[in-house]
Amino acid sequence: MEQQTLPTKPTKSSLPGFNCMLMGPAGSGKTHSIGTLVDAGIEVFYLALEPGLESVLGYWTDRGLPIPANLHWHTVKAPDTSFLDMLDTATKINTFSLEMLAKMVDPNKSRYNQYMEVFKVLNDFEDQRTGAKFGAVNTWSTDRALVIDSLTGLNTAALNLVIGGKPVRSQSDWGIAQQQLEGLLRKLCDGCSCHFVLLAHVERESDLVLGGVKLMASTLGKALAPKIPAMFSDVILTVRQGDKWTWDTANVMADLKTRNLPIKSDNPPSFEPIVRKWQARAANA
Numbered sequence: 001m002e003q004q005t006l007p008t009k010p011t012k013s014s015l016p017g018f019n020c021m022l023m024g025p026a027g028s029g030k031t032h033s034i035g036t037l038v039d040a041g042i043e044v045f046y047l048a049l050e051p052g053l054e055s056v057l058g059y060w061t062d063r064g065l066p067i068p069a070n071l072h073w074h075t076v077k078a079p080d081t082s083f084l085d086m087l088d089t090a091t092k093i094n095t096f097s098l099e100m101l102a103k104m105v106d107p108n109k110s111r112y113n114q115y116m117e118v119f120k121v122l123n124d125f126e127d128q129r130t131g132a133k134f135g136a137v138n139t140w141s142t143d144r145a146l147v148i149d150s151l152t153g154l155n156t157a158a159l160n161l162v163i164g165g166k167p168v169r170s171q172s173d174w175g176i177a178q179q180q181l182e183g184l185l186r187k188l189c190d191g192c193s194c195h196f197v198l199l200a201h202v203e204r205e206s207d208l209v210l211g212g213v214k215l216m217a218s219t220l221g222k223a224l225a226p227k228i229p230a231m232f233s234d235v236i237l238t239v240r241q242g243d244k245w246t247w248d249t250a251n252v253m254a255d256l257k258t259r260n261l262p263i264k265s266d267n268p269p270s271f272e273p274i275v276r277k278w279q280a281r282a283a284n285a
Contacts, residue, residue: 015285017142017195018260018278019188019231020271021151022247023202023217024238029245029269030199033238034147035059037271038071042195043144045125045134046073049114049153052199072127072134076117076153079160093167101168109164115157115180122146122188138192142282145195146188152201154181155220178220182227189231195278197271198232202254215254226255233259234274236267245269 022030031052038044038059046056053073060067085108093101106112125134125146137146148154158177163169188196200217205225215237216225229235235257237248247267249258260277261267 015142015278015282016193017145018233018274019196019198020234020236020260020274021198021200021217021228021232022236022238023151023200023215023254025202028238028240030238031055031149032059033245033269033271034149034197036269037145037147037197037275038068040272040275041070042271042275043070044072044147045127045137045144046071046147046149047118047121047125048073048075048149049078049118049157050150052149072125072129072132074121074126074128076114076121076157078114078153078156079112079165081111081165085165089165089167098168101166102170104166104168106164106166109166112160112164115154115161118154118157118184137188137194140192140194142193142195145197146192147197148188148199150199150201151217151219154184155218158184159220174221178224181220182224185228185231202237213253215251217255229255229257232257234261236261238269239265 022033024030032055034044034046034056036059046053053075056071056073057067092104096104122137124136126132127134134140140146155177158181159169159173161180162173162177185198188198200219202215203218203225204213205216205222217228217235219225219228234249235255237251237254237256239246239248246265247261247269248254248265249256249261249267250263250265260274267273
C-alpha cells in the first residue's frame with residue numbers, strides 16, 4: 001500500500017487540537033522528538049523552562065540541515081540567585097529553628113517570578129529567534145502547536161511563586177502551588193484550540209484508585225499526578241534501550257492513554273502519526 005503523505009499546510013478544523021504529554025526519564029528523547037512535529041508541517045512554538053533548546057535545534061544541526069522557519073522558541077530563565085543569596089539561606093538554616101524557618105517570609109520573593117513570566121509569554125508569545133510576536137496562545141488555531149519543556153520546570157516555578165526562596169514548605173504552600181499548576185494545565189488543554197505538547201519526567205507513585213505502583217508524571221505532590229492524564233488525549237512513555245528510542249503506549253506499569261497511536265510498546269518516536277490521525281479526523285469534523 002502506498003504510504004499516505006502529510007499535506008504541506010495542516011488542516012484547520014473546528015475540532016480542537018490534540019493534547020499530548022510525553023513523559024519519561026532524562027535522555028529518553030522527549031525534547032529531540034519535537035523536531036518531528038516541526039517536520040510534520042505544524043508551526044511549533046517551543047517554550048523552555050529548562051535547558052532543552054540545544055537538543056531541539058540539534059535535530060537539524062547535527063545533520064547539517066537548516067532550522068525550519070516554522071519553529072519558534074522562547075526560554076524563560078530561572079531566578080538569578082547569587083552565591084551570596086545561597087549563603088544567606090544556608091546561614092538561616094544553620095542558625096534558625098524549624099519553627100522560625102517555617103514562619104519566615106523571603107524578602108526577595110519578587111525575584112522568583114518565572115511562573116508569572118510564563119503567563120506573559122502565553123499572553124503574547126515573542127519568538128526569541130526573530131523578535132516577532134504572535135499573540136495569545138488561546139487565540140491560535142490548529143495550524144499551531146505549543147510545546148512546554150517541561151512540567152518539572154513548571155513545578156519549580158509554581159512552588160517558587162508561593163514561597164520564594166524560603167527553605168521550609170508548609171502543606172498550604174504545596175496546596176496553593178498545586179492549584180496554580182492544575183489551573184494552568186486545564187486552561188492549556190481545555191481552553192485553547194491549538195495543539196499542546198507537554199514534556200514531563202517520571203516518578204513511581206502509588207495508584208490510589210487501582211492500587212500498586214505506577215510510573216506517573218513528576219509533579220507537585222501525589223494528589224495532582226493522577227489528575228493530569230485525564231486532561232490529555234495522549235500520554236506516552238518515552239523509552240531508550242541502548243541506542244534505540246521508542247514510544248510506549250502499552251506499558252501497564254505506567255499511567256498512559258492514547259487516542260492517536262496504536263497501543264503497543266514500540267511506536268516510532270515521532271509526532272507524524274499523531275498529526276496524520278488528527279488530520280484525518282479533522283477533515284470530517
